[in-house]
Every structure is written in structure tokens, then in C-alpha cells.
Amino acid sequence: MRVLTHYLSFGKPRSLIGLWLGLSGLLIAIALLSLLYGAGDVGPSRAWQALQDLGAAASYDSEARFVIAELRAPRLWIGLVVGVALGVAGALLQAVTRNPLAEPGLLGVSAGAAFAVTLAILWGADTATLRVSVAQLGALGGCLCVLAAARLQGIGNDPVRLILAGAILSGLLHSLSSLILLYDQHTADEIRFWVVGSLAGRQLDDLVPLFPSLGVAALLTILLARPLAALALGEHVAIGLGHHPRVVRLLVIVVVALLVGGATAAAGPIAFVGLVVPFAARALAGPDIRRTLWLCLPLGPIVVVSADIVSRLVVPPSELPLGVLTALIGAPVLIGVVRGRRLPTL
Amino acid sequence: MTHDAPACERDATQPDIAPDMTTQGLSLAYGSVAVIEDLDLQLPAGQVTAIVGPNGCGKSTLLAGLSRLLKPRGGTVLLNGTDIRHQPTRQLAKRLALLPQQPHAPEALTVAELVRFGRHPHQSWLRQWSADDKACVDEALELTGLTTLAERPVDALSGGQRQRTWIAMAIAQQTATLLLDEPTSALDLGHQVEVYELIQSLAASGKTIVMVIHDLVSACRYADHLIAMYQGHVIAEGLPSQTVTPELVKRLYGVDCTLMTDPATGAPLLTNVRRTRDVLDGSAT
Known part of the structure; x- marks a missing residue:
């Protein structure tokens, strides 16, 4: 009994597991909703009936079945993967730059990926696999550019100025992408919906090429979590504890590029998820990167999938692109964080 | 600690005797600015060594060189006769602990959580947390008198308690040598004494302590061995009572x-x- 009361009164381990289970339950509920609700004719009750019939050999409502299995389910899966990737990438990038504002969409990572994909499509690449690697290379390039610029200027310690450097690069890359699209009708058609970020019209096949690199990213994240947590104590302390800060930082940036490039290749650039998700995770679980990462796993998909549901419902019968919606939600959060009593130090 | 709990014992591969740390022809520089040139130094084992000198004399640079934070431009730092640069940094972290000047703990991190970081060099990804680690953390908390504060956030503690927490982290590292960069800067007198007495007790238990400090009087009071630096050179060293003279103070x-x-x-x-x-x-x- 004493052990039990001790365990229950003992703060963090229990609450982390509790939080994680609670959030996972919420995610399952939201995932179910995303199968039930959509912009088209198939409403929740028809969808619910069709879901129950899914196991049966023959369905009474083949339209509903098609909508769920071929349209909504792939969208859900991609939303789950993209949500995890962007949430984790944001948490990692914020830990490695020790900057609570470092968000892949703001640091030129997404813009680098998008620009690279635009170039690749312009030059005739159309296979999904190629698109993923190109996006990841672009993400790496964008990220390194901004971090190098920040280092050259010695502004690494000022959270807002690092974001400024990222915004400048993002703006430049977006303009270049637009310029390419103006001059090339084919590329423009191919990419129009993609550049704003959306889960609509994606197929499960779009997801398969992501798996190898996401697997590598997951493995590296598990290996890097401990040294990254030590890095939060300061570079010299981390060296004193036997870590290699430079190697860790470089590998984390590679992981971020793999995750963001992959997510961008699958769903287009989706901003602010990488800001909002780690922010919420830290608020719930404290600053340790290992706890933050755990909570990002359910929180990322919760944000992306629920934003996707809202994006289908706000302007029926058409859809609001997800990237637009996350920006509408994320921008006020960013302003709130910057204007907050003080920036949390990481 | 209960009776059957595993005791915190030093890694069997580590030598029992306190290690000797020496430098041979050590040259340190920041960029193109040479700070220390061709320095031969011997740091006595199991004692508190204080490095003193005016601002900019190179004492913190020397500590950075001793702790591998700064790569020497020439010469070597030897720990037990082995060049520290020839040891993997994680192996070295089992022999040599390091406390930088005014380290900063992330918000809301608790005392116990911070001290557990000291076990990192002894852990691997496969062996994340053992009873041995727990014993070492408990012992470090006990030595620093922090057992009752273990679950408190570090940033809610007093300056002296906070610095004791960082030292506890270094103790949990179970190294024979501990390097401290101005461990009492920004502490008031009471907290300074608290930290110095802890350092003395660590040396009494066999650790080799090397610290950079500003305050010559405290150095004389708490150090067994004094190293006085001026413009990158060691101009005097030895027992404080035999080393400190009005002439030395004037020169420094x-x-x-x-x-x-x-x-x-x-x-x-x-x-x-x-x-x-x-x-x-x-x-x-």
C-alpha cells in the first residue's frame, strides 16, 4: 500500500504515461471522426454504417465504402505520418537550436524542400521516390543555409532573429518557386495544390516511399534523445558527460531534414505544426526533450488530423487547404509565444 | 540507502589511486591568439588545486585545455600517463568530470533529474538505467546534502544549493578528477563556504580537484596547492602558505x-x- 501511494503521489513518470494514453485515446477518436466527416455527400451516419460493414464481404453502400476506403483512409494515414514527422521534427529543431521558435516552416526547411521539389518537377521528375529524396535534400539545404547565416552573423542566441533569417530564406525560395511556376504551365498544374500543403487527393502509394527514410529517422531519434537532453545543459556540460555536441547537432539536422522533407513530399509544406505541437508537449510534460518527443507522437497527428477535418468542413462543398488552415491557427500561437512574458529557455 | 541496495562503486577498470594529471609543453590558443605557450604542469593527486591570477591571465583557458574543451595547439595533457586526446570522450568522462562556469539548468528540471545526467558516461543505449546508477545518484545526493530536495526544481533552489546540485552531478559521474571553473562566482559568502567545504570533503575522500577561482583569499584558505598565473605563464606554485608573498600579489x-x-x-x-x-x-x- 505504501508503495502504491508513493507511486501515485510521485509526479512525473505516472503522469507522462497517463498523458500519453489519454492523448492516444483522443487521437483514436479524432481518427474515427476523420473517417466519418467529409466535404462530400457521405455523411457521418452513412459512413458509420459503412465502417461497420467494412469487414463484410459485400457492402450495401458501395459509394460510402469507396469514400472511406479510397479517399478518407489514405488521407488519415498520411495525416498520421505527417503529424508525427512534423511534430517530432519541430521538437528536435527547437532542442538543437535551443530556440523555442525554431519551426521547420519558419526556418526555411519546408521552403527548401518545396523549392527542391518544384525544381525536380520542372526537370521532369515524376516518381514519388525521387520526389521524397529531392525534398529531403532540399530540406537539408534550407536548414543548413539558415543555421549558417545565423552563425555567421552571431545571432544564434537571439530566437527572433534566427526566425527572421529563416523567414527571409523562405520568402526568397517561395518567390523563386512562384517564378518557376509562372513560366512553366506543366509544373504549375502538377504542383498547384501541393505547394500550399494539403492531405486531399493523396493516395496510400504516396506514403510508401517515405518509409525507409522515416525508419532511419526514427532510429536516429531514439539514439539521439539522450545526448540531446544532455545538450540542453549546455555544450560544455555535454562534452564533460562524454557526448559529442557537433556530431549530435549535425545528425539531428539530418533527421529533421528527413522528417520534414518526407512530410513535405507527401503533403506539401505545412507550416506551424512543428511550432504548435512541441509547444503543447512541453507545456504538458516539461522541458526534457525525451518527454517532449514522447508526447509529440500522439499530439502531432492530433493537430494535423483535426486540422484536416476542419479544412473539409469550413467551406463546403469545397475544401480549405490544410497549409492555409495551420497557418491561420499557428500564426496567432507564434505571436503569443513571442509576446509571452518571456521566451522559455531551452 | 537500504542494506541490500547495490553500493556505488567505482568502475573496476579505473585505477584505485588518485590519478596524476600533468601537462607537457602545452600550448593553447583561441584562433590566432596564443594564450598559453609551452606549459609544463603537475597537478597533485587527491588534493585541491586552485588556479589563480588576474582577469585574462589564461586560467580559464588552461582549465578548458585540461578538460578537452579546447584542443591544444601543441603539447599534451596527460591523465595517468595517457594523452587525453587519445581517449574516447566517453571513456574520459568516466575519469574526468567538468563543471563549467555558471551552468544553466532547463526550467523545471528537478535536482534528481539533473544529478542522473552524471551517469551518462556509464550508460549506453542498451543499458540505460541500473541499480548501480541509482546507488551512485543516491550517494551523490547524500554527499551534497540534497536528498530531501531531490524532487525540487533546480531553478527554485538557492544559489548554493544549485551549485551543490551541479557538483552532485559531477560526483555521480564517479570520476577521480574534478575540474571546476569558478564554482563560487555569483554566490554570497555563506553559499561560497558551503561549496568550498563540499569541495574540501571531496578531496578528503580521494578526488583530485582542480578549480579556477578569482578570490585569492579563498584560494589560500581552501586549496592545498596554488598555481598563480600571469599572462599565460605559471609564475608561482606550491603550498599557499609558502607561495603567496606580497611580491607575488603585487605582480599578479x-x-x-x-x-x-x-x-x-x-x-x-x-x-x-x-x-x-x-x-x-x-x-x-
Whole structure:
């Protein structure tokens, strides 16, 4: 009994597991909703009936079945993967730059990926696999550019100025992408919906090429979590504890590029998820990167999938692109964080 | 600690005797600016060594070189006769702990969580947390008197308690050598004494301590061995009572003083400290 009361009164381990289970339950509920609700004719009750019939050999409502299995389910899966990737990438990038504002969409990572994909499509690449690697290379390039610029200027310690450097690069890359699209009708058609970020019209096949690199990213994240947590104590302390800060930082940036490039290749650039998700995770679980990462796993998909549901419902019968919606939600959060009593130090 | 809990024992592969740390022809530089050139130094085992000197004399640079934070431009730092640069940094972290100046703990991190970081060099990804680690953390908390504060956030503690927490992290690392960069800067007198007495007790338990400190009086009071640096050179070293002279103080800091012996401890005591006249005239040497 004493052990039990001790365990229950003992703060963090229990609450982390509790939080994680609670959030996972919420995610399952939201995932179910995303199968039930959509912009088209198939409403929740028809969808619910069709879901129950899914196991049966023959369905009474083949339209509903098609909508769920071929349209909504792939969208859900991609939303789950993209949500995890962007949430984790944001948490990692914020830990490695020790900057609570470092968000892949703001640091030129997404813009680098998008620009690279635009170039690749312009030059005739159309296979999904190629698109993923190109996006990841672009993400790496964008990220390194901004971090190098920040280092050259010695502004690494000022959270807002690092974001400024990222915004400048993002703006430049977006303009270049637009310029390419103006001059090339084919590329423009191919990419129009993609550049704003959306889960609509994606197929499960779009997801398969992501798996190898996401697997590598997951493995590296598990290996890097401990040294990254030590890095939060300061570079010299981390060296004193036997870590290699430079190697860790470089590998984390590679992981971020793999995750963001992959997510961008699958769903287009989706901003602010990488800001909002780690922010919420830290608020719930404290600053340790290992706890933050755990909570990002359910929180990322919760944000992306629920934003996707809202994006289908706000302007029926058409859809609001997800990237637009996350920006509408994320921008006020960013302003709130910057204007907050003080920036949390990481 | 309960009776059957595993004791915190030093890694069997580590030598029992306190290690000796020496430098041979050590040259350290920041970019193109040479700070220390061709320095031979011997740091006595199992004692508290204090490195003192005026601002910019190279004492923190020397500590950075000793702790592998700064790659030597020439020469070597030897720990037990092995060049520290030839040891994997994680192996070295089992022999040599390091506490930088005014480290900063992330918000809301608790004392126990911070001290657990000290076990990192002994853990691997496959062996994340063992009973041995727990014993070492418990022992470190006990040695630093922090057991009852273990679950408190570090940023809610007093300055002295906070610094004791960082030292506890270094203790949990179970190294024979501990390097500290100005462990008492920004602490008030009571907290300074709290930290110095802890450092002394660690040396008494066999650890080799090397610390950079600003305050010459505290160095005399708490160190067994004094190293006085001036413009990148060691100009005097040895027992504080035999090393500190009015001439040395004048050369280091440009002040005149009267030297007395602390009747309570026998340590040298500086009184009547005042600026040397010829410094004011601009001809110090």
C-alpha cells in the first residue's frame, strides 16, 4: 500500500504515461471522426454504417465504402505520418537550436524542400521516390543555409532573429518557386495544390516511399534523445558527460531534414505544426526533450488530423487547404509565444 | 540507502589511486591568439588545486585545455600517463568530470533529474538505467546534502544549493578528477563556504580537484596547492602558505598588501590591500 501511494503521489513518470494514453485515446477518436466527416455527400451516419460493414464481404453502400476506403483512409494515414514527422521534427529543431521558435516552416526547411521539389518537377521528375529524396535534400539545404547565416552573423542566441533569417530564406525560395511556376504551365498544374500543403487527393502509394527514410529517422531519434537532453545543459556540460555536441547537432539536422522533407513530399509544406505541437508537449510534460518527443507522437497527428477535418468542413462543398488552415491557427500561437512574458529557455 | 541496495562503486577498470594529471609543453590558443605557450604542469593527486591570477591571465583557458574543451595547439595533457586526446570522450568522462562556469539548468528540471545526467558516461543505449546508477545518484545526493530536495526544481533552489546540485552531478559521474571553473562566482559568502567545504570533503575522500577561482583569499584558505598565473605563464606554485608573498600579489594584481597568517587556519591572509603607486603612474613592471 505504501508503495502504491508513493507511486501515485510521485509526479512525473505516472503522469507522462497517463498523458500519453489519454492523448492516444483522443487521437483514436479524432481518427474515427476523420473517417466519418467529409466535404462530400457521405455523411457521418452513412459512413458509420459503412465502417461497420467494412469487414463484410459485400457492402450495401458501395459509394460510402469507396469514400472511406479510397479517399478518407489514405488521407488519415498520411495525416498520421505527417503529424508525427512534423511534430517530432519541430521538437528536435527547437532542442538543437535551443530556440523555442525554431519551426521547420519558419526556418526555411519546408521552403527548401518545396523549392527542391518544384525544381525536380520542372526537370521532369515524376516518381514519388525521387520526389521524397529531392525534398529531403532540399530540406537539408534550407536548414543548413539558415543555421549558417545565423552563425555567421552571431545571432544564434537571439530566437527572433534566427526566425527572421529563416523567414527571409523562405520568402526568397517561395518567390523563386512562384517564378518557376509562372513560366512553366506543366509544373504549375502538377504542383498547384501541393505547394500550399494539403492531405486531399493523396493516395496510400504516396506514403510508401517515405518509409525507409522515416525508419532511419526514427532510429536516429531514439539514439539521439539522450545526448540531446544532455545538450540542453549546455555544450560544455555535454562534452564533460562524454557526448559529442557537433556530431549530435549535425545528425539531428539530418533527421529533421528527413522528417520534414518526407512530410513535405507527401503533403506539401505545412507550416506551424512543428511550432504548435512541441509547444503543447512541453507545456504538458516539461522541458526534457525525451518527454517532449514522447508526447509529440500522439499530439502531432492530433493537430494535423483535426486540422484536416476542419479544412473539409469550413467551406463546403469545397475544401480549405490544410497549409492555409495551420497557418491561420499557428500564426496567432507564434505571436503569443513571442509576446509571452518571456521566451522559455531551452 | 537500504542494506541490500547495490553500493556505488567505482568502475573496476579505473585505477584505485588518485590519478596524476600533468601537462607537457602545452600550448593553447583561441584562433590566432596564443594564450598559453609551452606549459609544463603537475597537478597533485587527491588534493585541491586552485588556479589563480588576474582577469585574462589564461586560467580559464588552461582549465578548458585540461578538460578537452579546447584542443591544444601543441603539447599534451596527460591523465595517468595517457594523452587525453587519445581517449574516447566517453571513456574520459568516466575519469574526468567538468563543471563549467555558471551552468544553466532547463526550467523545471528537478535536482534528481539533473544529478542522473552524471551517469551518462556509464550508460549506453542498451543499458540505460541500473541499480548501480541509482546507488551512485543516491550517494551523490547524500554527499551534497540534497536528498530531501531531490524532487525540487533546480531553478527554485538557492544559489548554493544549485551549485551543490551541479557538483552532485559531477560526483555521480564517479570520476577521480574534478575540474571546476569558478564554482563560487555569483554566490554570497555563506553559499561560497558551503561549496568550498563540499569541495574540501571531496578531496578528503580521494578526488583530485582542480578549480579556477578569482578570490585569492579563498584560494589560500581552501586549496592545498596554488598555481598563480600571469599572462599565460605559471609564475608561482606550491603550498599557499609558502607561495603567496606580497611580491607575488603585487605582480599578479598590481596591489600592495600586508600578509598575515590566519590564526584559526594557518592560511595566508591578505590585509591592508591597496593599489600600488607605480601602477597608477603607468609603469607596473
